[in-house]
Amino acid sequence: MDKVALITGISTGFGKATSEILSVKGYRVYGISRNQNEDLASTIKVLKADVTDVDSVRKAVDTVVAKEGRIDILVNNAGMGISGSVEDSSTADIRLQMETNFIGYINMIQAVLPVLRRNNGATIVNISSIGGIMGLPYQGIYSASKYAVEGMSDALRMELRPFKINVIVIRPGDFFTNFTASRKKTGSEGAASSVYTNQFSKTLRVIENDEKNGFPPEFLARKLSKILATKNPCQSYSIASVEQKFAVLLKRILPGKLFSKIISSHYAIKP
Ligand SMILES: NC(=O)c1ccc[n+]([C@@H]2O[C@H](COP(=O)([O-])OP(=O)(O)OC[C@H]3O[C@@H](n4cnc5c(N)ncnc54)[C@H](OP(=O)(O)O)[C@@H]3O)[C@@H](O)[C@H]2O)c1
Structure with a gap:
């Protein structure tokens, strides 16, 4: 195996699990995150960068090249979730969500494309979410960031056809990773004046419970490594429960x- 993979969000969750599996399969793996995880296999080279910071992204890509x-x-893959009602979401939180989950992906794509174009048959994998094809209550801003990833990926796939660069979208369902603990609750939680507080608490319990009972990240990593080994992969894959x-x-x-x-009923929302 002579392939070089660059994975964002490598310190935990999908990024960590995927980097470890690809490294075992013989890929030369580089990863980007803001923090270093000491448990990460020593074969994986970690580059400290923040995907929202164009300069740090470009420096990391230059190092790999x-x-x-x-x-x-x-x-x-690097991402996070904010949760709360749309009405109570602060502009700062909405910006953070879009900067990380959407603009962060574009920062990476723009930095690597001149390099990918030199190869014959490179691949970009964008980790979306099932929430990227259906709006989920109290995750409206998160869903919006993943819908943005989906739309951008569809356009990018066509733009990159002449360069034989493949764009694959992965839509995970519920997984148990650091995502749950890192979730930023916006606005309504704890704000006694919000009309959403009670419902948000109920729905958040369902969201967190689904994630805690979700698959481990290694499940997605194994599937992704098989997809990357497929000669003619599909455009998108949902990796989720039945x-x-x-x-x-x-x-x-x-x-x-x-x-x-x-969907409302699943999330304990009554009319
Ligand atoms: N877990 C789920 O149920 C689920 C479901 C659907 C989709 N997803 C998506 O899967 C992706 C990975 O999530 P995960 O579940 O593996 O969560 P996770 O364990 O929290 O991992 C997120 C990773 O992203 C990195 N990251 C966050 N912000 C960053 C930034 N600004 N710059 C660089 N790195 C950053 C984090 O590292 P540092 O904090 O060290 O920077 C961490 O390594 C995300 O895009 C998420 O939206 C997750």
């Missing part, structure tokens, strides 16, 4: 009103 002369795979895959199907075929009713 100086060492390897090439990058074959970018996995855009119920969540069924919800993806229902979203496509049910009338919107009925689908919203089902």
